[in-house]
Amino acid sequence: MTTIEKPTYTIIGTRPIRPDGVEKVTGKAQYGADIRLPGMIFGRVLRSPHAHARIRSIDTSAAESFPGVLAVLTHADFPVAADRVEELGETAVNLKELSENILAAGKALYRGHAIAAVAAANPHVAEEALKLIKVDYELLPPVTDVRDAMREDAPLLNENRYTKELGGAKSDKPSNIASHVQFQSGDIAAAFADADHVVEREFTTKMVHQGYIEPQNSTASWNSDGTLVIWTSTQGAFSVRAQLSEILKMPVARIKVVPMEIGGGFGGKLPIYLDPVAALLSKKSGHPVKVVMNRTEVFEGTGPTSGTYIKLKAAEKGGKLTAIEATLAYEAGAYPGSSVGAGAMCMLSPYNIENFKIDGYDVVVNKPKTAAYRAPGAPASAFATESVLDELAKAAKIDPLQFRLQNSAHEGTRMVTGVPFPRIGHEEVVEAALNSAHYRSPIEGPYRGRGVASGFWFNAGMQSSVVVSVNTDGTVNLTEGSTDIGGTRASLAMQLGETLGIPYDTIKPTVVDTDSIGHNDVTGGSRTTFASGMAVYEAGMDVQREMLKRASKLLNAPETDLVYEHGGVHVVSDPAKKMSFKEIAAQSARTGGPINGKGSVLARGAGAAYGTHIVDVEVDPDTGKVTILRYTAVQDVGTAIHPAYVEGQIQGGAVQGIGWALNEEYYYDDTGRMANSSFLDYRMPTTLDVPLIDTILVEVPNPGHPYGVRGVGEVPIVPPLAAVANAIADATGHRFTDLPISPRRVVEELHGLG
């Protein structure tokens, strides 16, 4: 671990046992599928078998009269949604499109698009009843490739969609290009004309899924008093509540969302799919209703990340990166909202470059509406940038890491938006990579090669609320509302322990429902340890202030003569007079009542994250198999609150990126059917496919946080795509610009069979 300017901490930086560990390994942790309620029935969803079709009619009469069926639902049961954009959770959402993605209205826009739902006494009856629903489809030609969808003669998903530019300008004609963003500075023409070397390439990446283990699920109980309770697997209970409120046109306070333990999300559990369906099935049937997706439904009916096409031209002069011109086209899926804007904003952020022009296009296609996936948008654009940088470094005869270092962004460098960076750690990360044992080791042998790449992610702040309740035995309950995906119960309890100077194991953190805590934005954008940690710090300071008041009475000393330090209070003028946290807590009933602290923040000062990865590969020229021999991920983590969790986040992100680089893809046939919608055929890496991912934690504390926290969960998925491609280029002499670099593609390329 490389540490820079870090204070000494007692709890932060240690590796205590996770609070949820025992329940999870003993099978007692409650996930959404574990919910059992009196009178509960089961819902199933009918999905479109066609990628693009007009829905002429839906006849549900036979299903409704089927024995055991208690409710049938179509989009006609939804209140009419407004065609307007709202901020719900982390991102802006068009309410009409959100509603129509949950149950199709008028058109089925992708295979797997939900059409209708049935609730019955058991899931088998519900499944049988689905077969009785008659949907009259008018088949339309599908378009599933982003470049095909951009053609003027492409089939239109929505005849009323026009291309928006920043702030609402529209195109003259309807188009599948939903929006266009642009970033521009300097004089690229002059820089290209004056360059020593110019490289121009086209890249493609395929749609890939987050691959979380737990499928989406929702259980709803619509009560006779008009209130609604939802038990669900989500990255943001308050976002679910806000979306339900808009779609069902219910007051927010009448909806309670209970976040269950979550079996992975990675951004894919930010949108809602089943919650309104379960809610209205419950309302119609008068029973609690549970709906759980199977794996095929997860692949075909939830949001993966975009397939992309990127064209990039870059120039170098005297070892300096002088110009970039890029065009990015990202598949949004059936409705607008790909991460092309973020991809465009991230792609140059590791570097200091004066001349650039980047155009980004958000394009609808007949595939599932895309969702966030770990640093959404950044991996594909980094694949393009970091591949071309590697070629420029080689052309300039400069070590690829040295090339990155001498072109690195630093404090004051402006992003492509014009926003200047505060203190960032890319230079430190690249230096740590240059000095690593891995990079200093030789890589030898035929068809073996080494690749490197850097990546950037913004990280977010947003809103968090926590409450700290001090018990009379000196233990503490930490009540929070942020879904714990990657260890935030531990990281928040550790920050509270550090703030109060009390042992970690005296703090019990609990994630509660939306009725039981103030608003919390989603667990996304790598924000929870940062922003909820800031709320925890505020709550801890609130408790400290109350402890001083109580100690003033107990020690018979004015507050101005007291100091809170090392888990207790002492009199400054007479240090022998002191009380511990536990002793003051024990007297709370006699000094003013319960001691509670609260923290409510709109967190500012989120610090950006950088990672640089090194990978060694061996390529089998006969089978096309790429073996990862060694992998090291270096990352600026701000302050590693719980280093084991940080390492786990980095290792997980790296492995997902390796899968994206080598194997994973939504494989479509000509009719728009995903041909590999199971984990048997959708090839994610297993422990047998990767070595132990070594991590180097560089700690450049974020000045915007009391403990220097930066988000760590997203940026590790950004560098692997390019790092692996660069290593394969080093091993084979062949530059692969289309992902995945599957065995078939390798064999075709190496043997000229393409």
Add this chain to the structure above:
Amino acid sequence: MVSVWVPALLRSLCGGAARLEVEGGTLGDVLRALDLRCPGLYDRVVEGGRVRPELAVAINGEVLSLALHEPLAPGTELTLVPAIGGG
């Protein structure tokens, strides 16, 4: 004065300028003042009395969710950027 970085797609409204200095005590005042120099810009940025949900405002380098009445100190640097979501 507040220094404003104009997004590339709005520069045509501003005679091609990428950076402008305008007076204004609040975010709304600054955008109104900018509209005088870049006719039509206000409506491209503001809808229904707030910054469009698909946009965000960066103040002195930090992207924030701000209301139009947010006070801005003289010397502030303001940048309009697309809103971002994370996973």
